[in-house]
Amino acid sequence: MLASGDSNWGITGVTQRSDTVARQLAPQDGLFTVTERGSGAAPLRVVSSIVEAISGRDNPAAVVDRIAADATKVVTLTVTEKGYRIDPRTGSLNMGDDQVQADLAGRAPQTAIGQIARGLQQRARAGAGPVTVVSCDNLPGNGDLTRNLVRAFAAALAAGEAEPLLAWLDANVTFPNTMVDRMVPVTTAGDLDAVERELGLRDEAAVVAEPFMQWVIEDNFAGDRPRWEDAGALFSSDVAAWEAAKLRLLNASHSMLAYLGLAAGKATISDAVGEDAFLTACRRMMAEDALPTISLPGGLDGQKYCAQVLSRFANPALGHTTAKVGSDGSQKIGLRLLSTVRGNLDAGREPRWAALAVAAWMRHVAATPAAELNDPLAEELHAALPAARDADAVVPALLGCRSIFDAELAADTRFAGLLTHWYRIIDTHGLDGLRKEINHG
Ligand SMILES: NC(=O)c1ccc[n+]([C@@H]2O[C@H](COP(=O)([O-])OP(=O)(O)OC[C@H]3O[C@@H](n4cnc5c(N)ncnc54)[C@H](O)[C@@H]3O)[C@@H](O)[C@H]2O)c1
Ligand SMILES: O=P(O)(O)OC[C@@H](O)[C@@H](O)[C@H](O)[C@H](O)CO
Numbered sequence: 001m002l003a004s005g006d007s008n009w010g011i012t013g014v015t016q017r018s019d020t021v022a023r024q025l026a027p028q029d030g031l032f033t034v035t036e037r038g039s040g041a042a043p044l045r046v047v048s049s050i051v052e053a054i055s056g057r058d059n060p061a062a063v064v065d066r067i068a069a070d071a072t073k074v075v076t077l078t079v080t081e082k083g084y085r086i087d088p089r090t091g092s093l094n095m096g097d098d099q100v101q102a103d104l105a106g107r108a109p110q111t112a113i114g115q116i117a118r119g120l121q122q123r124a125r126a127g128a129g130p131v132t133v134v135s136c137d138n139l140p141g142n143g144d145l146t147r148n149l150v151r152a153f154a155a156a157l158a159a160g161e162a163e164p165l166l167a168w169l170d171a172n173v174t175f176p177n178t179m180v181d182r183m184v185p186v187t188t189a190g191d192l193d194a195v196e197r198e199l200g201l202r203d204e205a206a207v208v209a210e211p212f213m214q215w216v217i218e219d220n221f222a223g224d225r226p227r228w229e230d231a232g233a234l235f236s237s238d239v240a241a242w243e244a245a246k247l248r249l250l251n252a253s254h255s256m257l258a259y260l261g262l263a264a265g266k267a268t269i270s271d272a273v274g275e276d277a278f279l280t281a282c283r284r285m286m287a288e289d290a291l292p293t294i295s296l297p298g299g300l301d302g303q304k305y306c307a308q309v310l311s312r313f314a315n316p317a318l319g320h321t322t323a324k325v326g327s328d329g330s331q332k333i334g335l336r337l338l339s340t341v342r343g344n345l346d347a348g349r350e351p352r353w354a355a356l357a358v359a360a361w362m363r364h365v366a367a368t369p370a371a372e373l374n375d376p377l378a379e380e381l382h383a384a385l386p387a388a389r390d391a392d393a394v395v396p397a398l399l400g401c402r403s404i405f406d407a408e409l410a411a412d413t414r415f416a417g418l419l420t421h422w423y424r425i426i427d428t429h430g431l432d433g434l435r436k437e438i439n440h441g
Helices: 020-028 060-068 098-105 112-126 142-155 159-172 189-199 239-263 269-273 276-293 302-313 329-346 352-367 378-384 391-399 413-440
Strands: 011-015 032-036 045-047 050-055 074-077 131-135 178-181 207-209 214-217
Touching: 011 020, 011 060, 020 050, 032 189, 050 060, 060 112, 074 112, 098 112, 098 142, 112 131, 112 142, 112 159, 131 142, 142 159, 178 239, 214 239, 239 269, 239 276, 239 302, 239 329, 239 352, 239 413, 269 276, 269 302, 276 302, 276 329, 276 352, 276 413, 329 352, 329 413, 352 391, 352 413, 378 391, 391 413
Parallel strands: 011 050, 032 207, 074 131
Antiparallel strands: 032 045, 178 214
């Protein structure tokens, strides 16, 4: 958007739990490069939109100040699913979370929702103007969700604080829903060296990405906003449909490839999708299980979208690891896969392929020691596991985790049967068994 000529905007970047990115950007005046990899890649570009980078962990008061500043018009957040601190049983803010309670008690806030709510409270008191909060995470209705969590935080304050803040939020803050799509793997040391060779300078904050990018935003802004449409963003009143398509087709296949790939020793998503049987499983999951459960947004051709997703996954230059995509499974499978599972069971169909992905996740959980499982619920999941790790022991044990499977889904014998079937094949017959079973249909 800046490159299109309007230079009135800039970004204050805030890191959350670690100060790494703030430390990398500070000596570079906030400048960083974006390297596209794959067919149609644009030349390396230096991005100058970040005017300052703050460590939210070390300087939470500065975060509150920036949100409250009159000059701030938009607050975006991208903090992963677990960063929202949702209670899986209620879908609202987890009031049992120590960090949420500490933010409510009045310390300089450390949680993402606490920082936003306290920033907005200071903004209300300062009489600064309206502001828009934009979640960019892979969550359905991410704007509505963020609004509900911020309101829940405000409502939990003492009455004298809660009522004026809630009224001010209603009159001055909007939370548009968005869908962001671009595969951006973790930058490696090799990426930094490659950028240095091309640029002639060391960029510690370099970003590597695929050429594809898409940002769909609900046009519901409380105040001024950058003209992102000049740089290709799509403003739409149908963001929910875009988000459902992305989560149930792209992200669901991504998770499926991650867990099948991990079981078969494939390090990257492109390696996993290069295995014909896994490619077939993804195709069939999207076509037979996911597509029938969603209404596509106007202008999106489902068949073409699925084919494009699989060819994006095959990009060998990206190096997106199965370990990274497979992290935080407890936070992702409900949104990406169980939504499809429920849609099919309700319609009387068997979610055969989506169940394969969930079974592969269960196998990953059971085969990974608790200390090595990259998941905020690692302890809870391992506490649920019995000593035996075969299909008949693991599947019912993990189905009993109410943070992930509701009682109705856990009691569905069709789903449990599919999970046990696929788990057993992965566990006892390995890649050859999977190939045979997937190709057999
Ligand atoms: N990387 C991609 O390909 C991509 C593409 C589209 C959307 N997304 C979305 O962006 C989000 C971030 O992805 P990423 O690849 O940058 O992940 P990442 O793991 O590299 O970064 C996650 C960020 O979230 C913060 N965070 C993690 N746990 C937190 C917590 N408990 N509280 C507050 N902040 C927390 C981290 O500090 C970090 O800044 C994803 O969850 C996804 O929804 C990612
Ligand atoms: O970012 P995460 O960890 O929530 O999920 C991993 C990937 O599935 C995801 O980041 C995709 O790459 C992205 O959603 C593509 O737009």
